[in-house]
Amino acid sequence: AQSVAQPEDQVNVAEGNPLTVKCTYSVSGNPYLFWYVQYPNRGLQFLLKYITGDNLVKGSYGFEAEFNKSQTSFHLKKPSALVSDSALYFCAALPMDTGRRALTFGSGTRLQVQP
Amino acid sequence: GAVVSQHPSWVICKSGTSVKIECRSLDFQATTMFWYRQFPKQSLMLMATSNEGSKATYEQGVEKDKFLINHASLTLSTLTVTSAHPEDSSFYICSARQGSVSSNQPQHFGDGTRLSIL
Numbered sequence: 001a002q003s004v005a006q007p008e009d010q011v012n013v014a015e016g017n018p019l020t021v022k023c024t025y026s027v028s029g030n031p032y033l034f035w036y037v038q039y040p041n042r043g044l045q046f047l048l049k050y051i052t053g054d055n056l057v058k059g060s061y062g063f064e065a066e067f068n069k070s071q072t073s074f075h076l077k078k079p080s081a082l083v084s085d086s087a088l089y090f091c092a093a094l095p096m097d098t099g100r101r102a103l104t105f106g107s108g109t110r111l112q113v114q115p
Numbered sequence: 116g117a118v119v120s121q122h123p124s125w126v127i128c129k130s131g132t133s134v135k136i137e138c139r140s141l142d143f144q145a146t147t148m149f150w151y152r153q154f155p156k157q158s159l160m161l162m163a164t165s166n167e168g169s170k171a172t173y174e175q176g177v178e179k180d181k182f183l184i185n186h187a188s189l190t191l192s193t194l195t196v197t198s199a200h201p202e203d204s205s206f207y208i209c210s211a212r213q214g215s216v217s218s219n220q221p222q223h224f225g226d227g228t229r230l231s232i233l
Contacts (some may be wrong), residue, residue: 036224043121043208043224044159090158102149103210103222107158 002027004093006106013081014114021076021089021109029097033074035065038088038108047089050074061085081113118142119211121225129233130201136194136228138209145211148192149222150184153206165192199232206230 003026013019025031032051036044048059055067065076074091091106118141128134138148146167151159165171165186173179181203183195192211196203208227214220 034221041124041206041227041229043119043226044210045224046221049221102161102164104161105158108156 002093002095002104004091004104004106006089006091006109008109009107010110010112012112012114015083016080019076019078019081019085019111019113021091021111023074023076023091023106025072025074025091025093027093027095027104029095031096032094033065033067034092034094034103035059035063035074035076036090036092038090044090047076081111083113083115086111086113117221117223119145119209119223119225121209121228123228124226125229125231127231127233128199131198134196134199134230136196136207136209136230138192138194138211138225140190140211140223143211143213143223144189145192146189146214147212148186149210149212150182150192150194151208151210153208153227155206159208162194196230199230201232204230204232 005024034049035047038044047063048057050057050067058064063078067074088108088110090108092103120139122137148165150162153159161174162177163171163173163184165184167186167189171184186192206227206229209225210222212220212222
């Protein structure tokens with residue numbers, strides 16, 4: 001079965017410090033990988049995606065993610081966290097070797113940035 | 116661009132009533148639409164996938180007769196929760212994508228509907 005794991009329920013970081021939100025995947029083939037952010041009572045907003053090419057992907061709001069094929073990981077990073085980054089972050093994978101392609105989501109990680 | 120509008124954003128109703136949630140793609144043709152359910156502090160669980168003009172494909176464990184999905188046009192899909200009960204209370208999120216079920220196009224999400232059944 002396809003799955004995406006986010007091992008941390010919550011990540012706490014001080015404003016101005018770098019942040020990392022972890023994601024590993026178990027999806028067949030070479031999936032596309034995504035990060036989304038969700039604010040309270042809202043849908044998901046797209047941050048970035050990896051399809052192919054450079055392992056470091058840059059996205060919205062200063063976020064970036066590093067793809068590591070050997071570790072099947074796609075960790076989200078930001079060099080300097082802002083209080084406004086506090087939200088729920090979801091990693092997702094889109095399998096490319098099946099006919100029916102829908103995103104599989106991780107369990108989510110709540111990011112709390114303290115002033 | 117790629118805006119998905121979901122309505123209503125919040126609904127409270129009595130047990131036994133049916134509730135319809137609308138999902139519209141405002142600036143693109145959504146050949147494929149997805150409906151997700153999210154429980155508090157949990158991830159999004161895919162309920163069903165629908166292609167415009169076709170019957171929806173439901174995920175295992177999702178009751179077809181309970182959650183009726185209609186995708187009659189390229190810009191509108193509806194989810195009707197029939198005879199809703201308190202256990203149906205949840206946050207429902209729709210997502211839309213250009214292209215067929217096997218497309219690589221990105222999924223765009225609505226803002227969700229919080230359904231509370233009393």
